[in-house]
Amino acid sequence: MDVITAPSEPLLFLSRVSKTCLRQKCIVIFALVCCFAVLVALIFSAVDVWGEDEDGITEENCSKNCRIALVENIPEDVSFSDNGTAHVPLSVGLHTLLDLANRSVEIVSSHWALNSTDPEASGSFAKQGRLLLQRLQGLETRAVSLKVASGLTESAELRGLEDHGAEVHYLNMTALTKGHLNSSFWVVDRKHLYIGSASMDWRSLSKMKELGVVIFNCSCLALDLHRIFSLYWQLQYKDFVPSIWSKRVTALYNKDRALPVLLNGTKANVYVSSSPDVFCPKDRTRDIDAIFRMIQDARRFVYISIRDYLPLINRVPHRYWSRIDGMIREALILRGIKVRLLISCWKQTHPLTFNFVWSLKSLCMERDNCSLEVKFFSLRDQRNGTARGINHNKYMVTDSAVYIGNFDWVGNEFAYNAGAGLVISQVQGQEERNATVVEQVKAVFERDWYSHYTKTLQADKVPECSKHKASQAPRPKTAS
Numbered sequence: 001m002d003v004i005t006a007p008s009e010p011l012l013f014l015s016r017v018s019k020t021c022l023r024q025k026c027i028v029i030f031a032l033v034c035c036f037a038v039l040v041a042l043i044f045s046a047v048d049v050w051g052e053d054e055d056g057i058t059e060e061n062c063s064k065n066c067r068i069a070l071v072e073n074i075p076e077d078v079s080f081s082d083n084g085t086a087h088v089p090l091s092v093g094l095h096t097l098l099d100l101a102n103r104s105v106e107i108v109s110s111h112w113a114l115n116s117t118d119p120e121a122s123g124s125f126a127k128q129g130r131l132l133l134q135r136l137q138g139l140e141t142r143a144v145s146l147k148v149a150s151g152l153t154e155s156a157e158l159r160g161l162e163d164h165g166a167e168v169h170y171l172n173m174t175a176l177t178k179g180h181l182n183s184s185f186w187v188v189d190r191k192h193l194y195i196g197s198a199s200m201d202w203r204s205l206s207k208m209k210e211l212g213v214v215i216f217n218c219s220c221l222a223l224d225l226h227r228i229f230s231l232y233w234q235l236q237y238k239d240f241v242p243s244i245w246s247k248r249v250t251a252l253y254n255k256d257r258a259l260p261v262l263l264n265g266t267k268a269n270v271y272v273s274s275s276p277d278v279f280c281p282k283d284r285t286r287d288i289d290a291i292f293r294m295i296q297d298a299r300r301f302v303y304i305s306i307r308d309y310l311p312l313i314n315r316v317p318h319r320y321w322s323r324i325d326g327m328i329r330e331a332l333i334l335r336g337i338k339v340r341l342l343i344s345c346w347k348q349t350h351p352l353t354f355n356f357v358w359s360l361k362s363l364c365m366e367r368d369n370c371s372l373e374v375k376f377f378s379l380r381d382q383r384n385g386t387a388r389g390i391n392h393n394k395y396m397v398t399d400s401a402v403y404i405g406n407f408d409w410v411g412n413e414f415a416y417n418a419g420a421g422l423v424i425s426q427v428q429g430q431e432e433r434n435a436t437v438v439e440q441v442k443a444v445f446e447r448d449w450y451s452h453y454t455k456t457l458q459a460d461k462v463p464e465c466s467k468h469k470a471s472q473a474p475r476p477k478t479a480s
């Protein structure tokens with residue numbers, strides 16, 4: 001009997017245990033196991049299971065001895081009296097990058113219209129665009145991979161590139177941020193890069209005035225910009241932004257930990273910034289914070305060249321967007337920084353622009369050490385009034401740094417659109433003063449500022465830029 005009852009007792013015990021367990025502990029344990037499984041799944045999704053190769057270059061052995069060239073597109077019929085600021089043409093800079101490409105070319109652009117059927121895109125205007133498109137199509141035959149991240153869901157040009165071996169990832173920005181993909185940069189072989197105002201549009205290579213930089217042999221910086229590209233790449237077909245990002249897209253450098261490099265042999269600190277907030281994983285500096293830091297660090301002046309300036313969230317409900325406006329006010333009134341705003345005068349200049357810059361200007365009324373100057377840049381033909389091109393520049397330069405971004409300074413852009421920026425800080429060397437890129441951008445700004453294409457903001461007179469009537473202006477609700 002002992003032999004029989006002995007095993008039955010543990011069985012009874014077990015069954016009793018399992019009964020109580022079922023009722024209480026097991027539920028808890030089961031829940032814990034479920035939580036653990038979910039956690040493991042989350043960790044794996046955040047760690048990148050597909051493991052993309054990074055060409056064996058890491059943050060430890062990447063190159064920091066870089067060369068930089070300022071690239072500009074100056075429309076053919078625009079001439080400046082100052083020849084000292086002639087820079088590498090944008091098309092030459094981009095073609096040089098394609099010449100160097102050995103493995104991969106990664107491109108983000110808000111537009112794709114290199115081979116336009118627009119009747120305006122005729123003759124010499126369209127030539128550079130077609131040439132660039134041909135080069136991009138030709139990458140396949142050189143066994144160089146072309147990757148494009150785009151917010152355009154319908155683009156014949158991108159489909160054409162796909163036929164030539166390009167990989168295109170579409171981002172549904174409407175679903176992700178209710179905005180647009182306005183980023184504009186290239187990463188070539190994770191070594192060279194371009195960032196600037198120009199997009200892959202025939203106008204950017206002909207009629208628009210554009211400014212950007214091409215940086216060679218700079219794998220440290222290229223790796224970080226590539227991480228912004230990777231972030232876009234992972235968002236293909238997603239209709240929500242993940243709350244945890246892969247480690248491969250977290251920032252390597254930022255405003256508090258900039259990358260020390262040599263640019264043409266001159267010491268500089270650089271980092272890239274990104275927008276909007278939800279596209280900024282751990283450690284990535286937002287564009288607005290990069291701009292804030294730069295204005296804060298300025299000692300003497302802040303020069304800003306942008307197409308549009310509008311401190312509004314210009315969609316229903318309209319809201320005042322104080323970030324940049326507030327920074328400028330603080331710099332003017334509290335720190336006596338000299339501020340110059342160069343804004344484009346073009347057919348879509350918002351009428352409230354003038355009111356906002358006037359309000360900045362009146363801040364300095366009857367105050368010493370407060371200087372705000374505003375000029376409007378217009379490429380309109382003086383004789384018959386035909387608009388020829390637009391100053392599409394998007395940069396800021398101070399006494400010690402330059403920021404080259406993808407956005408106009410409009411609230412909507414920073415709030416909803418995707419964009420990137422590059423900050424270069426350089427302490428002025430006493431000797432080779434105009435050798436630094438910061439000095440060169442300052443010279444570009446001054447060339448434009450003093451050129452005959454600008455008009456000074458005049459009291460009680462709105463320059464004729466826009467076809468908008470003042471009555472069409474939205475009435476912003478007072479901010480709560």
Ligand SMILES: *[C@@H]1O[C@H](CO)[C@@H](O)[C@H](O)[C@H]1NC(C)=O
Pocket residue numbers: 056057058060061
């Ligand atoms: C860089 O370092 C990684 C490992 O840290 C190594 O695998 C790779 O070969 C190195 N690359 C170069 C170009 O030295």
Ligand SMILES: *[C@@H]1O[C@H](CO)[C@@H](O)[C@H](O)[C@H]1NC(C)=O
Pocket residue numbers: 081082083
């Ligand atoms: C600038 O260069 C152009 C052609 O290279 C020349 O025709 C023009 O006279 C120069 N202008 C000045 C002010 O030197």
Ligand SMILES: *[C@@H]1O[C@H](CO)[C@@H](O)[C@H](O)[C@H]1NC(C)=O
Pocket residue numbers: 102
């Ligand atoms: C690409 O780079 C590799 C090694 O860095 C080199 O061996 C090869 O010749 C290069 N190819 C081209 C087309 O430059």
Ligand SMILES: *[C@@H]1O[C@H](CO)[C@@H](O)[C@H](O)[C@H]1NC(C)=O
Pocket residue numbers: 115117130133134
């Ligand atoms: C540009 O478009 C025209 C007509 O649409 C076409 O014939 C031509 O091949 C295109 N060029 C390129 C480089 O794709």
Ligand SMILES: *[C@@H]1O[C@H](CO)[C@@H](O)[C@H](O)[C@H]1NC(C)=O
Pocket residue numbers: 153172174175239
């Ligand atoms: C993008 O997302 C929006 C909103 O979720 C949806 O209405 C639209 O159909 C999507 N577009 C594409 C091309 O998937």
Ligand SMILES: *[C@@H]1O[C@H](CO)[C@@H](O)[C@H](O)[C@H]1NC(C)=O
Pocket residue numbers: 110111180181182406407408417
């Ligand atoms: C951003 O992209 C949208 C859609 O492509 C475009 O309408 C808008 O003009 C772009 N903004 C800038 C600053 O390029």
Ligand SMILES: *[C@@H]1O[C@H](CO)[C@@H](O)[C@H](O)[C@H]1NC(C)=O
Pocket residue numbers: 067216217
């Ligand atoms: C980049 O570095 C390589 C090797 O270090 C050098 O041969 C090449 O000329 C450099 N390119 C530029 C544009 O400085």
Ligand SMILES: *[C@@H]1O[C@H](CO)[C@@H](O)[C@H](O)[C@H]1NC(C)=O
Pocket residue numbers: 336368369
């Ligand atoms: C203006 O600024 C200069 C230099 O920062 C200073 O020396 C001067 O006293 C200031 N003037 C006034 C009225 O604050």
Ligand SMILES: *[C@@H]1O[C@H](CO)[C@@H](O)[C@H](O)[C@H]1NC(C)=O
Pocket residue numbers: 381383384385386
């Ligand atoms: C305006 O003048 C420019 C030359 O100054 C000329 O090229 C252009 O065709 C003219 N446009 C019109 C509409 O007359």
Ligand SMILES: *[C@@H]1O[C@H](CO)[C@@H](O)[C@H](O)[C@H]1NC(C)=O
Pocket residue numbers: 084431432433434
């Ligand atoms: C800056 O460059 C200009 C023209 O390239 C030259 O004339 C001038 O001497 C340079 N200035 C300094 C300080 O090197």
Ligand SMILES: *[C@@H]1O[C@H](CO)[C@@H](O)[C@H](O)[C@H]1NC(C)=O
Pocket residue numbers: 067068069070264435436437440
């Ligand atoms: C750096 O050097 C390159 C040539 O190697 C030159 O084209 C470029 O203008 C230089 N950049 C600066 C900022 O001086």
